Amino acid sequence: MSGKADAAISIRSVSKYYVSGNGKKTKALDSVDLTVNRGEFVSIIGPSGCGKTTMLKMVGGILGWDHGEVEVLGKAVEGPGPERATVFQSFALLPWMTVIDNVSFGLKVRGVAKPERYNIARGLLKSVGLGDFEHAYPRQLSGGMQQRVGLARALAVSPQVLLMDEPFSAIDAQTRLILQTDLLDIWSKTDLSVLFITHAMDEAVFLSDKVVIMGARPGHVTEVIDVDLPRPRNEATRRDSRFVELTGRVWDRLRGMITDPNADVAA
Amino acid sequence: MVAARPARPRAPRWRLESMADRRLGRLAIRIAALVLFIGIWQAAGDDSINLLFPTFTRTVSVWWDLVESGVLPITLLITNQTLFVGFLIVLVLGIPIGIFTARIKLMDKIVSPYLTFLVAIPMIAIIPVIQALLGLTFAARVTVVVLFAIPYVVINTAVAVRRVDPVLTEMAFSFGASRLMTLRDVVLPAAVPGMMAGIRIALGQALIGMVVAELTIVGAGIGSLIADLQGRFRVAPVLAVACSIVIEGIILMSLVEWIERRLGRWSKQ
Numbered sequence: 001m002s003g004k005a006d007a008a009i010s011i012r013s014v015s016k017y018y019v020s021g022n023g024k025k026t027k028a029l030d031s032v033d034l035t036v037n038r039g040e041f042v043s044i045i046g047p048s049g050c051g052k053t054t055m056l057k058m059v060g061g062i063l064g065w066d067h068g069e070v071e072v073l074g075k076a077v078e079g080p081g082p083e084r085a086t087v088f089q090s091f092a093l094l095p096w097m098t099v100i101d102n103v104s105f106g107l108k109v110r111g112v113a114k115p116e117r118y119n120i121a122r123g124l125l126k127s128v129g130l131g132d133f134e135h136a137y138p139r140q141l142s143g144g145m146q147q148r149v150g151l152a153r154a155l156a157v158s159p160q161v162l163l164m165d166e167p168f169s170a171i172d173a174q175t176r177l178i179l180q181t182d183l184l185d186i187w188s189k190t191d192l193s194v195l196f197i198t199h200a201m202d203e204a205v206f207l208s209d210k211v212v213i214m215g216a217r218p219g220h221v222t223e224v225i226d227v228d229l230p231r232p233r234n235e236a237t238r239r240d241s242r243f244v245e246l247t248g249r250v251w252d253r254l255r256g257m258i259t260d261p262n263a264d265v266a267a
Numbered sequence: 268m269v270a271a272r273p274a275r276p277r278a279p280r281w282r283l284e285s286m287a288d289r290r291l292g293r294l295a296i297r298i299a300a301l302v303l304f305i306g307i308w309q310a311a312g313d314d315s316i317n318l319l320f321p322t323f324t325r326t327v328s329v330w331w332d333l334v335e336s337g338v339l340p341i342t343l344l345i346t347n348q349t350l351f352v353g354f355l356i357v358l359v360l361g362i363p364i365g366i367f368t369a370r371i372k373l374m375d376k377i378v379s380p381y382l383t384f385l386v387a388i389p390m391i392a393i394i395p396v397i398q399a400l401l402g403l404t405f406a407a408r409v410t411v412v413v414l415f416a417i418p419y420v421v422i423n424t425a426v427a428v429r430r431v432d433p434v435l436t437e438m439a440f441s442f443g444a445s446r447l448m449t450l451r452d453v454v455l456p457a458a459v460p461g462m463m464a465g466i467r468i469a470l471g472q473a474l475i476g477m478v479v480a481e482l483t484i485v486g487a488g489i490g491s492l493i494a495d496l497q498g499r500f501r502v503a504p505v506l507a508v509a510c511s512i513v514i515e516g517i518i519l520m521s522l523v524e525w526i527e528r529r530l531g532r533w534s535k536q
């Protein structure tokens with residue numbers, strides 16, 4: 001059965017077990033439902049170990065699941081696909097390659113000839129503000145700049161679905177705010193659907209149309225909060241009383257899980 | 268879009284200069300140490316009879332005689348054939364075995380005990396076995412070189428491949444890269460610095476293996492030349508020949524270290 005026609009990502013009743021070395025089975029996800037509509041920006045937030053990364057990897061096609069269905073653009077996920085691209089928390093740049101070769105990596109994998117992939121990569125480097133750095137090596141760039149390269153690499157393959165696992169968590173707080181606005185800027189010019197994992201509540205609210213709150217042991221969705229802040233969002237958004245209210249609401253939901261790790265399971 | 272602040276593309280000048288200064292300083296210390304060493308050698312030598320330890324100058328002049336007569340160049344050539352063929356086999360076999368050992372559990376189970384064996388026992392002890400199997404041949408000498416050196420290439424390659432950040436292979440996979448592509452474009456380049464370290468150690472071992480093989484499996488090359496001269500109590504030529512090998516070793520090791528530094532530049536910092 002196929003999901004709603006306008007769903008970019010559709011996760012239905014998905015459960016996942018990990019089997020550890022000694023054969024012990026642990027339930028990482030318990031009957032999770034989640035929908036990301038086309039063009040939507042959805043964030044997942046939840047305590048450490050609640051299965052956020054697990055879920056993103058399943059959508060990315062690099063991890064299997066035990067029960068339920070995962071669909072991307074109406075098609076069951078069977079592995080990685082050209083319509084999806086991932087941005088990694090630790091950037092995952094290849095340190096022996098220059099910036100432009102890193103950005104072209106996905107295109108090279110897909111057999112795009114060098115002049116063409118460099119052309120595409122140059123355009124994207126410009127759009128992430130790194131036009132002058134194509135011949136630099138990752139180690140010569142700051143963390144924020146490295147993640148811009150990571151973003152450009154993901155965008156280079158012209159995906160329709162962008163998966164981001166805590167992409168800004170290794171970046172200093174100020175640079176992070178700039179990256180958030182820049183990401184929204186780029187996203188607004190495309191019809192990209194984004195699934196974004198974060199631990200930062202303000203980040204989740206600022207970026208998203210929907211914030212999905214997850215609980216742990218085993219991982220499950222506790223609540224989906226609609227973010228009705230107008231777009232385009234900018235620095236003024238951060239001072240908006242509605243923004244503060246929504247951020248507070250996310251924190252209220254999460255606080256209980258963190259102070260009492262078992263409260264959520266009992267509920 | 269906010270333009271990123273331009274980073275300095277190169278290290279500032281003063282750092283380069285101080286690096287050059289440091290390099291010069293290191294060179295000066297090395298030359299001073301060498302001069303001191305030669306001085307002590309010269310003073311300690313006694314050229315009155317052949318049996319005694321020769322002076323530096325006499326060793327050099329004997330060395331030159333050996334070069335001029337063509338004896339040394341020919342023996343070096345023969346010896347290096349063993350080294351060259353042996354080391355080539357070490358690389359061609361060792362690197363793939365290392366990769367498979369890292370990637371395939373069964374291969375690891377099969378190969379590991381032999382590696383432990385080769386590293387743990389004194390290699391000299393199995394030379395008689397090789398001699399019994401292969402006789403006083405070129406093949407026997409090459410085998411010794413290979414057995415001396417190959418464990419270090421296999422072990423270091425396997426460790427380097429295992430240490431590749433799994434996030435990088437995951438990244439490649441997420442972009443749809445095949446296993447072969449991931450191996451070629453991600454795993455191998457990432458493992459090069461570790462592999463080169465193994466190759467450097469293996470070269471040292473191969474040099475030892477080469478001389479040991481010729482000294483014990485008498486047949487040809489530097490080893491047998493040394494054995495022959497020693498038999499006639501000609502200490503100065505023995506020393507001259509030994510020094511040639513040492514110098515060749517230093518040159519080859521420097522070459523490999525240079526390649527290692529070039530290929531591994533990205534992994535520094």
Ligand SMILES: Nc1ncnc2c1ncn2[C@@H]1O[C@H](COP(=O)(O)OP(=O)(O)OP(=O)(O)O)[C@@H](O)[C@H]1O
Nearest residue numbers: 018019020028046047048049050051052053054055
């Ligand atoms: N390869 C694995 N083998 C066994 N258990 C695993 C494995 N990967 C994850 N887990 C377990 O599954 C659960 C979910 O892990 P996951 O990494 O998805 O959490 P997360 O929400 O991304 O956490 P974080 O916020 O710390 O990144 C955790 O309890 C974790 O210990």
Ligand SMILES: [Mg+2]
Nearest residue numbers: 052053054165
């Ligand atoms: Mg995670």
